[in-house]
Structure formats: C-alpha cells, structure tokens
Amino acid sequence: MKTTHLQLQSSLPARFPLLVMSTACLMAFAQLANAQATTANTTGTAVANDVKQAQGADSNISTVEISSQSTRSSVSLRSKELQSQLPGMNPLKGLETLPGVSFSTADPWGNNEQNLTLFVHGFNGQQLGYTMDGVPLGDQQYGNYNGLSPQRAVISENVRNVVLSSGAGDLATPSTSNLGGTIEVFSSDPLATKTTSLQQTVGSHNASRTFVRFDTGSFGNGNSMYISGLHQEAKAWDFDGKQSGNQINTKFVHSTDTGKLTLFLDYSDKTEPNEDATVHVAGETSAPYTRAFLYPNFGAAVAYLSPTGNTPAADGSNYHNYYSDAQRTDYLTYAKYDWNISQTTSWTNQVYFHHDDGVGVVAGPIGAAGLPALFGVYFPGQNLKQIFGNSGYATRATQYVINRPGIISAVHMDLGDHQLAFGGWWERNNSSTYRRWFALDVNNPSTPYQRPTNPLITQYGSDITNNVVQLHLQDEWHIKPNLAVQAGFKSSLQFADGEFPVQPLPGAISGGSKALPVGKIDTKKWFLPELGVLWDITPRDQFFANIQKNMRQFVTYGAGGASPWSLASQSAFDLFKNNAQPETSVTYEMGLRGKRDVQLGALDKVDGQVNIYHVDFSNRLLQISPTSVISAIVGGNPVLANVGSVTTDGVDIAGTLHFGKNFSVYNAFSYNRSVYGDNYSNGNAIVQTSGKQVPGAPKWMDKIVATATFGDIETQLTGDYVGRRYATYTNDLYVGGYFMLNLGVTAKLPSLNSGFMKNAKLRLNVTNLNQITGAAAVVVGAASGTYNTYPIAPRQFFVTFGAEF
Numbered sequence: 031m032k033t034t035h036l037q038l039q040s041s042l043p044a045r046f047p048l049l050v051m052s053t054a055c056l057m058a059f060a061q062l063a064n065a066q067a068t069t070a071n072t073t074g075t076a077v078a079n080d081v082k083q084a085q086g087a088d089s090n091i092s093t094v095e096i097s098s099q100s101t102r103s104s105v106s107l108r109s110k111e112l113q114s115q116l117p118g119m120n121p122l123k124g125l126e127t128l129p130g131v132s133f134s135t136a137d138p139w140g141n142n143e144q145n146l147t148l149f150v151h152g153f154n155g156q157q158l159g160y161t162m163d164g165v166p167l168g169d170q171q172y173g174n175y176n177g178l179s180p181q182r183a184v185i186s187e188n189v190r191n192v193v194l195s196s197g198a199g200d201l202a203t204p205s206t207s208n209l210g211g212t213i214e215v216f217s218s219d220p221l222a223t224k225t226t227s228l229q230q231t232v233g234s235h236n237a238s239r240t241f242v243r244f245d246t247g248s249f250g251n252g253n254s255m256y257i258s259g260l261h262q263e264a265k266a267w268d269f270d271g272k273q274s275g276n277q278i279n280t281k282f283v284h285s286t287d288t289g290k291l292t293l294f295l296d297y298s299d300k301t302e303p304n305e306d307a308t309v310h311v312a313g314e315t316s317a318p319y320t321r322a323f324l325y326p327n328f329g330a331a332v333a334y335l336s337p338t339g340n341t342p343a344a345d346g347s348n349y350h351n352y353y354s355d356a357q358r359t360d361y362l363t364y365a366k367y368d369w370n371i372s373q374t375t376s377w378t379n380q381v382y383f384h385h386d387d388g389v390g391v392v393a394g395p396i397g398a399a400g401l402p403a404l405f406g407v408y409f410p411g412q413n414l415k416q417i418f419g420n421s422g423y424a425t426r427a428t429q430y431v432i433n434r435p436g437i438i439s440a441v442h443m444d445l446g447d448h449q450l451a452f453g454g455w456w457e458r459n460n461s462s463t464y465r466r467w468f469a470l471d472v473n474n475p476s477t478p479y480q481r482p483t484n485p486l487i488t489q490y491g492s493d494i495t496n497n498v499v500q501l502h503l504q505d506e507w508h509i510k511p512n513l514a515v516q517a518g519f520k521s522s523l524q525f526a527d528g529e530f531p532v533q534p535l536p537g538a539i540s541g542g543s544k545a546l547p548v549g550k551i552d553t554k555k556w557f558l559p560e561l562g563v564l565w566d567i568t569p570r571d572q573f574f575a576n577i578q579k580n581m582r583q584f585v586t587y588g589a590g591g592a593s594p595w596s597l598a599s600q601s602a603f604d605l606f607k608n609n610a611q612p613e614t615s616v617t618y619e620m621g622l623r624g625k626r627d628v629q630l631g632a633l634d635k636v637d638g639q640v641n642i643y644h645v646d647f648s649n650r651l652l653q654i655s656p657t658s659v660i661s662a663i664v665g666g667n668p669v670l671a672n673v674g675s676v677t678t679d680g681v682d683i684a685g686t687l688h689f690g691k692n693f694s695v696y697n698a699f700s701y702n703r704s705v706y707g708d709n710y711s712n713g714n715a716i717v718q719t720s721g722k723q724v725p726g727a728p729k730w731m732d733k734i735v736a737t738a739t740f741g742d743i744e745t746q747l748t749g750d751y752v753g754r755r756y757a758t759y760t761n762d763l764y765v766g767g768y769f770m771l772n773l774g775v776t777a778k779l780p781s782l783n784s785g786f787m788k789n790a791k792l793r794l795n796v797t798n799l800n801q802i803t804g805a806a807a808v809v810v811g812a813a814s815g816t817y818n819t820y821p822i823a824p825r826q827f828f829v830t831f832g833a834e835f
Contacts (some may be wrong), residue, residue, distance in 0.1 A: 037677040041097050041361045041452065060605065062300060064195075072168075075524060082424075084417070085811070087313045087526070088568055090753070095278075100564070101514075102197050102576040102619060103191060103196050103574075103619060103639070103641045104195050105128055105193070106194075107124050107127075107191060107194075108364050109190055109218065112189060113187065115772065116139065116229050116774075117186075117793065117795070118239045118241070118262065120186065121180045121184075121189050121192045121547045122213065124192060126733070126750055127748060128684070128698060128733065128787055129193065129682035129699060130151050130196050130197075130682045131196070132148070132727065132728055133146075133147070133148050133149075133363075134146070134147050135368075135806060136268075136806065136823055137264075137273070138798070138826050141273065142302055143170075143172050145304070145356075145806070147807040149728075150194070150196050151210055151645065151678060152645070152704030153209055153211070153647075154677045156170060156207060157207060157208075157210045157582060158170075158604060160205065160209070160214075160385055161212070163294060163364065164380055165362070165382045165436075166205055166455075167180060167215075167303035167311050169181070170613075171585075171591060173587060174386055175459075175463065175494070175591075176432070176459050176586065178298075182300070182361075183215070183298075184217045185260045185277050186586065187243070188258060188279050188366050189215060189217060194211070194213055196213055196544060196682070197578075197619040198211060198580060199214075201518050201519070202440055202451065202502050204436070204455040206498055207583070208580055208582075209613060209615045217279070220254035221255070222254065224245060224246060224579045226242070226243070226834065226835040227241075227833075227835075228241070228244075228833055228834075229241040229830060229832040231828055233827050233829060233831055234826035234828070235261060235265040236263070236265045236272075237263065237282065237826075238261075238263055238264070240261045241260050242258060242260075243256055243257070245260070248706065252285040253282070257280040258278070259582075260275070260276065261274075261275070261637055262275050266305075266825060267301050268320040268322050269322040270327075273301070274302070274479075275298070275299065275300030275301070276299050277298045280293075280294070280295050281294045282817075286370065287370070289367055289370050290367070291366070292364075292365070293363075293366075294366075295362075296360070296363070297360070297361055300356075300357070300358055301478070301590065303325075303353065303355050305320075305354075306322050306350075307321065307819060308348060308818060309346070309816065310763070310816065310819060311347075314764060318476050319803065319821050323351055323354065324355045325352050325353060326670070331350075336397070336398070337415075339396040339418075339423070340395065340397035340423075341394050349395065350611055350781050351392060351393060352394065352423050353392075354394075355391050355392070355479070355523045357481060358391075359386070359387045360387075361382055361386075361390065362382070363385075364381065364383075365381050365382075366379070369436075369784075372443070374442050375472050377442075378440045379437070380437070380438040381436070381437050381438075382437075382438075383433075384433075388429070389429045391478065391481075393426075394426070395422060396414055402414065402524055403537070404489075404537075404538055405417075405418075405487075407535050407537045407538045408535065418486070419469035419471035419473075421470045421472040421475065424467055424468065425468040426466075426719070427468065427481075427482045427485075430462070430463055431462045432459065432460075433459075433460045433461075434457055434460070437458035439455075439565070440453030444655075445509075447507060447587060448507050448508075451503075451506075452501075452503040454498040454500060454502070455499070456497070456498065457496075458495070458496070458497050459498070461493075461494055461586070462491065462492060462588070463490040463587065465488070465491075465589065466482070466485035466489065467485060467489065468482040468483070468761070469484075478712045488532050489538055490534045490589050491529060491531050491597045491622065492531075492546070493588070494527065494528040494529070494586045495526070496524065496525070497526075498524050500521065500522050501521040502518065502520040504516060504560070505538050512567075513565050514563070514565075518559070518560050519557050520561065521555065521557065522581055523554045523585070524552070525552050526550070526551050526552070528549065530545070530588065532591075539707055540598060542666065544599070545594060546588070546597075546726075547597055547600045547604075548600070551584060553583055553584060554789055558578075558579045559577075559579055561577050562574070562576035563575050563576075568624075570625050571619075571622065571624035572624065574621055575620035577616070577617070580614065580615050581614045581615075582613040584708060591653075593670070594606050594766065596670070602670075608639055610670070610672055611673075612649065613648070613649050614649055615647045616646045617643065617645045618643060618645070619641055620641065620642060624642075625637035632690060633689055634689070635686075635688035636688070637688075638683070638684050638686060639684050639685075642679075643679070643681075643682075644678065644680070645704075647676035647677070647678065649672045649675075650674055650676055651672060651673070652670070653669070654670070654671060655671040669713065673709065674706060674708025674709075676704055676706055677705055679703050680703065682698070682700045685697060695735075695783075696735045696736075698732070698733040700766075701729065701730060702731075703723070705722060706719040706720055706722050706759070722756070724756075725757055725759055725761070725808070725810040726756070726808050728755050729752075729753065729754070730751075730767075733750055733751070734747075734748065734749040734750075734751075735747070736748075737749045742778035746773070746774045746775075748773075749770065749773075750770050752769075754767050755767075755808050756818070757810060757819075758791070758814050763814075763815070763817055766804065769800075769802070770800065770802045773794075774793065776792070787835055788834050790831075790832070793830040793831075794829055795828045795829075797828075798822065798823065799825060800828050804822050805819035805821070806822045806823070
C-alpha cells in the first residue's frame with residue numbers, strides 16, 4: 031500500500047489561541063460542501079504535489095504530518111520538529127504539542143522516567159502501545175518488566191519521526207497494552223554520503239550533551255551504515271544530584287531491488303537521581319514545592335534524624351530521604367528483512383532481542399513508612415540503627431533483569447481493489463524483580479552513582495516467564511477509486527507463569543501475607559475486530575472513521591504494580607485468576623482532514639484536522655489497598671479487581687494558518703470527558719466514583735506554536751495550556767491548570783561553512799519561558815483526601831552548536 035501524507039505546518043501562538051484554532055478550522059472546511067469528488071489518480075497526484083511543496087519549504091518551517099492513508103487519526107512529528115523543541119529531548123515529550131496529549135516530567139528533557147506522566151484521550155501511559163522500528167517497547171512502567179523507554183532504545187538525534195495514533199493503533203502493532211492508541215518511533219537510515227555530524231549542547235545547571243555520528247555513505251553494492259555516540263549529564267535543578275548517561279547506536283542497511291536488510295544495535299547506560307513527590311492532604315495550609323534530597327551533605331542527613339532514625343514530626347509525610355536514583359543498562363538489537371517477493375507481494379521478517387539490567391534505589395530513614403515493623407520481622411528485638419550502619423538510614427534496591435527475544439512477521443499483498451495484510455508476533459519475556467535492603471554505613475556512606483552490594487535482607491524475588499502470541503488479518507477494499515473500507519481483526523494470546531524463588535517472611539509484606547502467589551494465567555482473546563472507512567471527498571479533503579476493539583493483557587510484574595503476582599496471598603491470586611477479566615476498550619472515531627489555498631491578504635494556506643471520538647472502556651482494574659504508602663515501600667497488594675467501566679467522549683481540533691513561507695501559526699485544541707461508570711468497595715466502604723472524571727487527565731488542553739523565519743534565523747514560540755486535573759478518584763481535590771511557554775531560536779552560520787565544515791547552526795532554547803510554578807505530574811491518591819505532585823522545573827537555558835564535516 032502506498033502511503034502519502036498531507037502536511038500540517040507546525041507553528042504557534044500568539045495571544046488568542048482559541049480564535050486562531052477556530053479561524054483555521056472554519057477556513058479549512060468552509061468550501062467542503064461545494065467540493066467535487068475526483069478519481070483516485072487525481073487525488074493521489076494532488077496530494078503528492080502538496081507533499082513536494084511542503085518538503086520544499088521544510089528548510090524554513092517545521093512540519094507535522096497528518097497521515098492521509100489511515101482510517102484513524104494518525105499524526106507524525108519529524109526529527110526537525112522534535113529537535114527544535116529541545117535538542118536531545120525524549121521523543122515522547124515532543125508529542126505534547128499535539129491535541130489530546132498531556133505529557134509532563136520534572137526535568138526539561140523529559141528523560142526522568144520515575145515522575146513521567148502521559149495521557150492520551152484520557153488513557154494513561156501504561157494503557158498505550160509503544161514500538162521503535164517495529165520492536166515492542168512494553169508499557170513504559172517505571173518498574174521495568176517488559177520493555178524500555180524510547181529514549182533508551184534510540185538516541186534522540188537519530189529519531190526520524192514519531193507517529194501518534196491517538197484513538198487506536200494499527201492491528202499489526204506488537205503490544206499487549208494498547209487500549210488507548212499507539213506511539214511508534216522510527217530511527218533514521220544511514221546517509222547516502224560520507225558525513226560526520228557533531229552536536230554539542232550546554233546549558234543551565236551544568237547541562238552538557240555531546241552527540242557524534244559518522245555515516246559511511248554508500249559502499250559496496252547497496253550498503254550504508256552509521257555509528258553514533260552520546261554522552262549527557264546535567265545537575266538536578268532542586269538538589270545536588272547529577273543525571274548522566276552514555277549511549278551508542280549503529281545501523282547497517284543493505285538495499286537491492288529484491289529487498290532491504292536492516293541491522294540495528296543500541297546500547298544505553300544511564301544513571302539519574304529521582305525526585306521525591308510532595309504529599310498533599312485535604313485541608314493543608316502549605317506543602318513544600320519540592321521535596322529535595324539531603325545528598326551529598328551526609329552530616330546534615332545524620333543530624334536530621336532522631337537517635338532512633340525517626341524523622342521530624344513537623345515534616346510529616348514530606349520527610350527528606352538521603353537520595354534516590356534509577357540506574358538502567360540496556361542492550362537492544364534487531365535484524366529486519368523486507369523482501370519484495372513480486373510487484374504485488376512483500377514479506378517482512380524481523381527478529382529482536384532486548385536485555386535490561388536495572389535497579390531503583392532509595393536511601394531513606396529507618397524510622398519512616400512502616401519500616402521498623404518490616405525490619406523487626408528480620409531482626410526481632412535488635413538495635414536496627416546499629417544493624418543498618420549506625421547512620422539512621424537504610425538503602426532499598428529494587429533490581430530488575432529482562433531478557434526478551436521476539437519475532438515479527440507480516441505479509442502485504444496488492445490484489446487490485448483489495449490490499450491484504452496478515453502476520454504475527456511472538457515474544458518470550460523472562461523478567462525478574464528482587465527487593466533487597468542494605469546498610470548505609472555512617473563511616474562509608476553510599477552514593478546514588480553506585481550499585482549497592484552485600485544485602486542484609488532479600489525481601490522477595492520474582493521470576494516470571496511470559497509468552498505472547500499476536501495474529502492479525504486485514505483487508506482494505508477500494509470500493510471506488512476514492513472510497514476504501516478497511517476490515518480486520520487481531521488475536522492476542524498471553525501465557526504467563528510466575529514464581530517466587532525468594533519468599534518474604536510472614537509479616538514482611540502488606541496485607542498479612544505469608545507467601546506471595548505463584549502460578550500460571552493464560553489469557554486468550556481470539557477476535558478483536560476493526561472496521562474503518564477512508565473517503566477522499568476531494569483531492570484535498572478526506573473523511574475517515576474507525577471502530578476498533580483492543581485489550582490490555584494482565585501485567586506480569588512480581589510484587590509490584592497492578593499485577594496478579596503482586597497480590598498478597600495465593601488465595602487472592604486464585605480468586606483473581608478465576609474471576610478477573612482483562613481490560614478492554616472499544617474506540618469509535620471519525621473526522622475530517624484537509625488543506626486549502628486561500629487569498630486573504632498575507633494568509634495563503636490553511637490546513638487542519640477535526641476528529642471526534644467515543645470510547646467504552648470495560649473491566650477497569652484497580653489496586654485496592656487501605657495502606658497505599660506502606661505497600662509502596664514494603665510491597666504486596668491486598669486486592670486487585672475489576673471495578674467497572676469508563677466512558678470517554680472527546681474532540682480534537684488542530685489547524686494551521688500559513689502566511690507565506692516564513693510565518694505560520696498552529697493551534698491544537700482538545701476536550702476530553704472521561705468518567706467512571708461505577709462505584710466500588712475498598713473493603714470498608716463504598717467509594718463514590720460513579721460519574722467522576724478520571725483523575726490526572728485534564729479535560730481541556732490547548733497547544734500553540736508560532737514559527738517565523740527571517741533569513742537565516744528561525745524563531746519558534748510554543749505554548750501548552752493544561753487545564754484543571756483532579757487528584758483523587760472521588761474528585762474532591764484537584765490541581766490548577768497552567769500555561770507554559772517555551773522559546774527556540776535557530777541561526778544558520780553560513781560564514782563558518784567551508785570545504786571542511788557545512789550546515790553549521792547555533793540554537794538557543796528557553797524552557798518555561800514565563801517561569802510558572804505548579805504541578806507537572808499528579809500521582810493520584812488511593813483514597814479520598816490525599817495525593818502527590820512533582821514540581822514544574824523552572825526556566826532553563828540551553829545553547830546548541832551543530833555542524834557536519
């Protein structure tokens with residue numbers, strides 16, 4: 031199937047984002063009623079010409095691509111747009127300029143995974159599907175068990191584009207979690223000419239990012255490759271911690287008329303301090319904006335505690351830990367062959383392997399969060415402070431290992447009026463999670479940049495093997511040259527077997543557990559259908575509609591998260607196995623997308639997309655625990671159960687006004703109403719959630735981007751309005767909305783270009799230009815009356831120099 035794109039230029043605001051949006055959309059579709067339908071050949075030619083014209087202007091204006099060959103809402107951000115927001119940023123963070131997307135972290139790069147939150151159309155980040163070059167990246171939980179983050183899978187500067195399908199993803203997407211859509215990241219191919227690229231970023235808080243890439247150019251018979259390296263470090267903005275990481279990518283491509291062979295390897299090793307969330311309770315008069323760590327001032331940390339390791343009563347739940355960090359080492363590789371069997375048939379096969387060795391570490395007071403009771407199980411009647419090194423602190427480490435090979439295969443056949451696609455995905459994931467406790471020696475304190483050794487306690491250790499099989503079949507029938515219907519289905523099968531080689535002692539897990547559960551759970555959904563229509567109303571206007579059912583398989587994580595193997599007893603596991611159902615969703619979406627030439631003074635083009643959607647989300651799973659804080663520290667989850675449904679209705683409207691080749695204004699407006707359909711019982715009372723908005727996800731958002739080019743200088747101002755977000759399931763507490771501005775200015779430096787250097791550029795980025803404060807991320811409270819937040823990072827400055835040699 032040939033894929034074409036309509037171009038949606040990205041640029042924004044000014045003072046009236048809603049007015050800009052409304053004007054753009056009205057203009058984009060004002061002539062729709064008078065438009066004449068045309069043949070597919072005419073449509074294809076017109077769209078192709080639009081693409082060529084937009085690509086010709088790409089040196090001046092960044093672009094967002096709207097797929098014109100999909101029955102669902104599908105938008106692509108290209109590399110230039112991602113890097114213009116902040117060179118080296120997390121590809122997921124780049125999506126925050128798109129309608130329906132809420133993304134936040136406490137660092138400007140979007141790299142810190144512990145406090146990352148992502149919502150798309152009311153679904154959280156763990157309910158989406160993620161891939162990189164087709165390789166599944168798991169569900170992005172901070173506690174790794176089935177994947178890795180996109181920025182660890184590929185260096186940001188090597189990303190070609192990122193595709194968001196905000197309603198439902200393609201049937202072939204290899205994911206067990208894509209209830210609410212998919213995010214696909216694609217790496218760039220090697221360049222055809224021999225090139226060395228260098229990019230250096232420096233900025234606030236001693237930030238430094240060095241990226242080097244060498245492309246061999248074409249050699250041999252259709253061969254090309256590149257190898258690239260990255261080193262990044264930056265101090266935390268609110269405490270004395272340092273984020274650091276090293277990464278290597280290499281990619282080899284061999285292309286002939288018969289097919290294309292691609293080999294890819296990624297190595298990533300990073301260490302980053304985490305943030306501690308601020309705890310809020312109903313009726314509070316004040317809470318700290320940040321909850322900074324005490325590291326590296328060990329003397330102050332020791333003096334902070336009482337002789338028995340207790341924290342000051344005045345600090346309550348917002349006591350200070352000594353440090354916390356995430357350390358991740360990943361190896362990801364794949365081999366892919368796209369075989370052109372004939373002019374009408376192609377067959378793609380891809381094998382991959384991912385290994386992760388990670389650890390999450392917290393060095394905290396031994397007298398906080400129920401730890402005396404836990405440690406008392408292992409050291410009854412003993413002096414806990416002395417046992418843990420006389421500092422008053424203990425170090426907790428959650429250690430992860432992932433090994434997952436997989437195979438993806440897909441066949442595409444052009445049968446005239448029918449485009450047939452079918453294939454499958456298999457993955458065997460073996461993951462282990464071990465919770466261990468270490469002494470923090472008063473005479474030799476550890477740091478966030480080393481892995482703890484010699485544990486005093488191995489609280490538990492899980493080992494879970496999960497085999498996933500996914501099959502898909504789809505037919506696209508061109509009923510008329512300008513009208514196509516897509517229909518198909520996928521099957522999702524999961525065979526999971528969990529063991530605990532190390533069981534906790536009785537009383538070492540919340541809920542009075544004597545042993546964590548073991549056993550198998552097989553989940554099979556053979557028929558998850560999809561039906562869509564694509565109508566080229568005119569050469570420049572399209573109507574699309576899609577209905578699709580998806581399922582999220584049970585999480586296979588041991589002793590943490592919303593997983594059956596995190597339940598606190600074997601009987602609870604058996605009850606869940608016999609009665610619980612996986613979460614499912616049925617998504618309905620339809621919309622219009624188009625592009626118009628106009629003659630209204632300086633305004634000469636308008637393009638945009640409008641789509642509305644409805645989602646029926648069933649069998650919602652919820653962790654129900656009256657001791658949420660203790661269970662997060664100690665482990666164990668008393669209840670995991672289906673608690674009803676969620677109904678979602680929403681609209682996304684995105685439009686761009688083009689004023690010649692050098693100025694454009696883009697606006698993306700979205701409204702989302704996601705409400706619970708049922709109340710539930712927490713074991714003590716009925717929690718009144720029916721009719722309440724899903725917490726954490728804003729109902730209103732508006733994104734603006736204004737881009738202006740003046741000769742060799744491009745200026746881009748972006749704005750992100752995020753509305754009120756509820757912070758509890760009962761909607762009794764909320765955090766206010768905010769509007770954040772970011773600025774980017776790029777200057778080409780032709781005076782530096784010579785036979786040795788070319789494409790020299792200097793870029794200035796200012797994040798949080800208007801210096802707002804507030805909640806970047808909201809961690810929803812398990813019960814009414816409490817929630818946690820992570821802070822918005824302050825204004826920061828970054829300067830990047832890049833050139834090719």
